Amino acid sequence: MRLPGRPSLAAHRSPERPERRRSLAVRVAAAGIIVAVLAPTTAAARPADSLAPAEVALVARPAAVTGLSVQAGDAPGELHVSWDPHPNGAVDYRVKWAPVGQNFKKIKETDWNAFPTDNELTISGLWPGHSYKVQVRARFSGPNSQWSEVVTGTAAETTTSTKVTDLKLTDLSGQPAENSGPSYADADSVVWSATLTVGTDGSSPPGSGYSRWAGLGELSERGLTLGGTSMRVMLIVQLGGGLFLAMDRATDTDFTLTLGDAEFAAGESLVPDTAGSGRYWWPTDGDLWTDGEEVAASITAGSTALGERATAPPIAYFSQMPGQHDGTGPFTLRLNFDRELPVTAAALKDHALETVGGTVTGVAAVSDGSTQIWLITVQPDGPGDVTVALPAEEACDDLGAVCTADGLKLHNRAQALVAGPFTDWDAVGQRTTSLASGSYHTCAIQADGTLTCWGANEKGQLDAPAGTYKTVAAGAIYSCAMATDDTIACWGYNTNGSTQPPAGTYAEFAVGQRHSCAIAFDDTITCWGYNAWGQTLFPAGTYKAIDVGWEHSCAIATDSTLACWGYPDWGNVDPPAGTYQALASGDVHNCAIATDDTITCWG
Known part of the structure; x- marks a missing residue:
């Protein structure tokens, strides 16, 4: 590039x-930033690819599975896969999938393989609206069947989504909880531990941590069982003065997330505006980590049910900033909120936005009828750097304050720096x-x-x-x-x-x-x-x-x-x-x- x-x-x-x-x-x-994001999740353990003993390996394979159907699931990012039961009575089935345009993965990669005993499977945690290919074979005590034909399908779309920088904190509020009722047998025990290798994006303010959807950072282990529900960690990201945690399934069990020396109790978390019950948010002071750092992460089950939680405050960030302005002409950048807010172009331009080294000359909604993303036009005062900021006001009745309709004020100060042309006067003329x-x-x-x-x-x-x-x-x-x-x-x-x-x-x-x-x-x-x-x-x-x-x-x-x-x-x-x-x-x-x-x- x-x-x-x-x-x-x-x-x-x-x-x-x-x-x-x-x-x-x-x-x-x-x-613009194009992030290819793939997040399949299954909870099945991987058995051997073939259950056949060596002495019968040359026996003819049974016929392929027929009737394979791949349809969008009920929740965002889900695919529902079904097929006709094998007439020979299979021990189980191997289902493999991959994004269209990619090769299928090896059997050991359990993010891309499942082994159901029934003739249907719901795959969750995929990227909503993206197409995937699926293939199924029946497995027996002797040779496994031939592979079915390859069938493609599109994961269920997201009805509403919140795009936070590259991290795509996408709404999973429609995703079924799949809880089996309260279960606290694992109370006060560590039900998940992993090493988080921190990645950081280029937004302003930047987001950092791990995102399965955006391919940001790395996590050594994602699967866990909490309160009788199997789930996977999809995202642990610090952004805009807060920590986001997202899992692909809900739980009514309280828990504590530990990141290094910091602890975050689920019962003390808030719910991001568009998130379902598999999402959690805590305010943070300072940076939890640095880029590339390896952080010990764990989840400990609590002994009580997770109660009702309040809504998290709105956050803001700038995107699509130019790398540099020319010192004379205007430039544009985008101001993003994580939800629709009762703000107007006039209030943002005349009262809310602050600049150093330039003047905001225009504010316009990117989409008609939406107040979530705004195009900001700035005229530089000269060749110096220009700073554009949206402060978090002390009170919602202040002029230019950004708040929700029910009085939640903006949580973080968003600020972007656009560099001016070369002004190192020691090098002028060289x-x-x-x-x-x-x-x-x-x-x-x-x-x-x-x-x-x-x-x-x-x-x-x-x-x-x-x-x-x-x-x-x-x-x-x-x-x-x-x-x-x-x-x-x-x-x-x-x-x-x-x-x-x-x-x-x-x-x-x-x-x-x-x-x-x-x-x-x-x-x-x-x-x-x-x-x-x-x-x-x-x-x-x-x-x-x-x-x-x-x-x-x-x-x-x-x-x-x-x-x-x-x-x-x-x-x-x-x-x-x-x-x-x-x-x-x-x-x-x-x-x-x-x-x-x-x-x-x-x-």
């Missing part, structure tokens, strides 16, 4: 390799040889080969290393540069190792939002950074050009054929056959110039 201001791939190559062909000159503009811009920062290589950066610095984006460099590239909140000795250095926001390039010398490199790849002088590839969808699991072989998208990577092999890997979205990792000389990757699509100088695109 090419970010605004990022130099072409050719600028990232070592001058010692002049035979490299130039990259595609026209870059693909980022269309020639730059390479320039790259991220979401909130810009870096340049000066004529003497040293790096200088300006803009936002909350994650160390401006803390460029010493030394001399020959090219620089920027991700969302981090940057990488190739030194004059052909090593790579990275700095800024370390999302799952994005600022930790491997040792060695390289001929060229490409930087994406959260992961990067490089080609060494022996033409092999190495990648590092965020790897939720295999975007850093590079193929073997030798290559001569590379680029990266949002959650995928592509390269041109030394035989001029294309290879792509990572998250499969709309065919973006299925490159066309043929031979090619240049390549460019966008968020979820790619384009390449063939050796006959024609262009082809996919994704």
Whole structure:
């Protein structure tokens, strides 16, 4: 993915390799944050794939299961799967599923396999409105049956949803509780423990923690049983001065969530506005963790029922901020609330929003009849940075206060910084040889080969290393540069190792939002950074050009054929056959110039 201001791939190559062909000159503009989110949940334990003893392994398999039906379930993110009972009387069935466009998973991956004894299954925790493929086979004490035909279906849509930055705190209020009644046999015992590896997004304020739906962070174990109900942890996120917990099933059992040294009692939690009973929210003071930190997490069952809980206050955040303004023309960004609120454009513009270095000149609802998302237009006062903020007022009767109709005031102060053009006057008049811009920062290589950066610095984006460099590239909140000795250095926001390039010398490199790849002088590839969808699991072989998208990577092999890997979205990792000389990757699509100088695109 090419970010605004990022130099072409050719600028990232070592001058010692002049035979490299130039990259595609026209870059693909980022269309916004696109997060592919997959969250299947089943509670079945995995038996062996086959129950057949070795001595009967060559017996003919029984006929395939017939009558497979895949329909949207009753609750958001559910699929209901049914089929005809096998006439031979199966011991159980293996059901496997995967997003359309992906391969089925191995039997050991219990997030994608289930083993019901009946001829139906409800799969929950999927991404609402997304399509999945399903296949079923019957299992016997002898050979298992042949696989059924592959049938696709779409997980039930969400009736209402709240989109909080990239984290998609989606409403599961329609999801059935599936409780078996009060059960406190596991009271005061730890019913779940895991290691949470913290991930952080690029919103303002940022969200951090783990989100199954957004592929943010990692959680070593998600399944638990609480109060007789099997469920999975879907999200543990700190955002806007509060902690969100979401599970895919409800429970009426009280419990305590422990994160490191901090404890959060379910009975003391509030309910986010659009959430069902599987969601919890607590106010927090300060940050619970840092990006990449491994946090011990556990849930301890209580001895009492979980009582009624009050509604959580509204939160706000900014999104779609430009990485930089030009110092003269207006720019826009979005102000988001987690629910519909009784606010008006005039109240926001004239009383609520505060600016430093600019003036709000326009406020308009993004959707007619909705007060949840607003488009804010700002005119900079000059070339300096501009701050736009929405404070949380002390009282709902204050002018510009943002509150619910029943008097719940905004919980957090939302603030966004939009950097101005280069204002480091010590460097004015010096020639730059390479320039790259991220979401909130810009870096340049000066004529003497040293790096200088300006803009936002909350994650160390401006803390460029010493030394001399020959090219620089920027991700969302981090940057990488190739030194004059052909090593790579990275700095800024370390999302799952994005600022930790491997040792060695390289001929060229490409930087994406959260992961990067490089080609060494022996033409092999190495990648590092965020790897939720295999975007850093590079193929073997030798290559001569590379680029990266949002959650995928592509390269041109030394035989001029294309290879792509990572998250499969709309065919973006299925490159066309043929031979090619240049390549460019966008968020979820790619384009390449063939050796006959024609262009082809996919994704």
